[in-house]
Amino acid sequence: MAHVVLKDLVKTYGSFKAVNDVSLTVNDGEFVALVGPSGCGKTTTLNLVAGLISVTSGDIVIGDRVVNDLDPKDRDIAMVFQNYALYPQKSVYMNLAFPLQMRKLPKDEIDRKVREAARVLDMTQLLERKPRELSGGQQQRVALGRALVRDPAVFLMDEPLSNLDAKLRVQMRSEIKRFHQDLKATIIYVTHDQLEAVTMADRMAVMNGGYLQQYDSPAQVFAHPANMFVASFVGSPAMSLIPLEASTANGGAVLTSAEGWSLALSPRNAQKVARATTRKVVLGARHSTIKLHKSAIADAIPAKAYTVEPTGDVTFVQAFLSGAIVNISVSPNVAIAPDEQIWLEFDQERIHLFDSETEVALEAS
């Protein structure tokens, strides 16, 4: 196993910058998820690490070697592809043996390693089959087996679960996580599904538009999103982002909506708002931090329920504030009808404030 360092990594196609100055370090044995919407540069970044495309500028270090100019085969990596990329003409056994044959290992050692990998992944009885005779989950397992049979320095995984049905995806998710824990493998895992990143990774790198937005543990990213993009991308349903105007009244800071209501801020939040470049700020709140009341109380903001979505464990209510959608979660025991008058109370300790110009999170000094 080895660590991976990306230093000021840039990849351009003509005038289009697919990857922009991305720098991050993946520690030895760490599981890092590259996550972002499609076209954000995460797969390009992974392909750069794999050596399938060439670097425009910057450095990639695997272990202690700069690998910029090395062929994929010399980088000591293994990769699991979204469509598995199993060799269709070869049996499962030969698929697993291929990376070892390429490295000219003796026949009996290849046989030993292939059978060992098959045993670990519980597919000994499938060895003689062709990939097309396997189910999606089994194919996925063979792809994983082909990666681990060689004991590489780094595992690269490109959306390995997105071709599976929902149930199997959850199952394979825990299998890959277990696989990481057992092998202490260094894994770089690309996904567009923030839930996969949050549940599996030690650290997640959120990307958008070719830029690295935030690189931290899922808990940190969730609790302290660096900017509005990260805030709205991580977490489901998305964090509500309400555009407001800051002003001072009665010696304290107040956020005022164009709709007429206003929200008094705690001293700490007032400090944050004071650092904004303009007076326009965005209030962010996750569904679980907003309290819903069915009658007016002090400091609660009046709104109308727009939709009500029961999910069993919890019921999601949507409302509009200042033209933005606000998601609130309530206990399924609370009966709310669409168009019912409700009052929303924000938790001053758990709201997020963003500069509406730069979209960056505002921090108290």
Place this chain on the structure above:
Amino acid sequence: MSTVSETISRGRSARRVRIDGWRWGGRAFLVFMLLYTALPMIWMLLTSIKSGFAAMQFPPQWWPDQPTLDSYQKLLDPQNSVGQDFLRFFWNSLIVSTATTILSVIVAVPAAYAFSRFTFPGRNFLFFAVLLRNMFPAVIFLVPLFILMRAIGLVNTHGSLVLTYLTFGLPLAIWLLKGFYDNIPVQLEQAARIDGATRFQAFVLIVMPLSAPGIIATAIYSFIGAWNEYIYAYTFLSKNEQLTLPVGIQRFFSENTTDFPGLMAASFMMSVPVVVLFLLLQRYFVRALTEGAVKH
């Protein structure tokens, strides 16, 4: 309620009648086409096993009274002068067609792969330039190519034919194969390269075997094209011992105007290699033509 179901069933039966009309029309058309293509071949086969006299009778003998394999024995007998000629023409055609096929595969496979996988300056222009040749009838190039062949001293050699057939067959071969490579996921090569293969190994070990149906289709296509070609062989070759089968049979016809069974036997044997090739490899050929219709 009843009126609704009545209208539905009436509508359905009316539609069924119309579909049946089309279906029977289609079947009749197919039967006609089948007879249209098969009857001349059947007649060719029947004539080839008649005696010379029986072949000229009118009204014709629909089934030969005394079927005989004389014509075939004559054509395949190296002691006989007709047999010597026929076997030599056959051998010449085999050499020219095989050489064309092998060279065409050797050139088309890497070319098609490059067009499918790499971006390089002039890629689109080259790709369509490759097709430009096919926009003109082959005869247009007859005189220019003859002059060219004379200039480089290839007239009266089989090489001139191989070169010419390549220029005609390659464009389509490249197109056909490119479609094939486009359908092979690029991730397979990427996986192979990560698994320790060089780019070339990934191509030879992973991609080539997968494109075997395409390569076989291309090979059959090139072989048939070269095997049947007449005009260029007629123009470029004049020495008797070099002639290919189409020209040879034509000469045979003018020299032995009355020997219809012999002519038909020669024609039949000329179609044997193509048919055998096709029967042996047809499952690949059919797969090649349907591949890519469905996304895997």
